[in-house]
Amino acid sequence: MTIKAVVFDFGGVLIDWNREYLYKHLIPDDTERRWFFDNVCKMEWVVQQDGGQTIEEGTAELIAVYPEHEALIRAFYARWPEMVSGAMEEGVALVDRLEAAGVPLFGLTNWSAETFPYAWERFDVLRKFREIVVSGRVGLVKPDPQIFGLMRTEIERHLPGIAPDELVFIDDNLKNAQAATALGWHGVHYTGALDTETKLRALNLPI
Structure with a gap:
């Protein structure tokens, strides 16, 4: 895999x-x-x-x-x-390690289009993602399968022909992670950086 x-x-x-x-x-x-x-x-x-x-x-x-x-x-x-209290350093560290290993990174967030610019301007980690789908901009929210479809379309612009089982989705909301799994992705419920790192290693990711 x-x-x-x-x-x-x-x-x-x-x-x-x-x-x-x-x-x-x-x-x-x-x-x-x-x-x-x-x-x-x-x-x-x-x-x-x-x-x-x-x-x-x-x-x-x-x-x-x-x-x-x-x-x-x-x-x-x-x-x-x-x-907003700030960046979650352990999560950011996961992004940094994946980026350093050359893993393509993307973002899929439920966020108001009007407040997202505040985060974009303040958190440098967001610039590590090749594409970001913001729910408030597209009029869809997770766990709607359609927003995952939009995300996959954006990913395919960079990685043509990518299959669902070649994608991992990390979310602290269990329903959203389960929605990704139902679509054939590898949904990972984020409960902490250490547990997530273990799950990513089990998927043979270089982290």
Whole structure:
């Protein structure tokens, strides 16, 4: 078996993004904050922006439902950079080692088109990828098989004729890794750099 390319997710693998970093200051009480995440600024709502809805539209829709939480809702994207603590060095080290070994690298991320430029400007690791598919730009989100299809099309521009079983996809979301596996890729659920490194070595990657 020969792996010809590795595709990385970004958030939770290479970049540390977490709503808690901002809202633990805005809503100090753990129970209240959890209620807010479970009922107002839910991940399902975040995914709408990751899928291409504008921040302005998403914010307005949510405020219309929860007008009493307007200030907290507006803070989500107005202060979005405060949810990003920095690069995840162990994940970045994996990228560096694969790059040094000459393995072609690609990126597939669920990310708002409006906030992705912030990450692009600040994290040099993103420039190591030959192509990056950003969900907010293409109007599709993982685990939709169509976004994996778009990723494969981009990969084939560099590696014509590449087969699904010659691709590895690394994501901290188990459902996304499973979606890649269902398409014939080697989906790797990222739970830490050491475990992922072990899985990559089992696939005969030079790491």
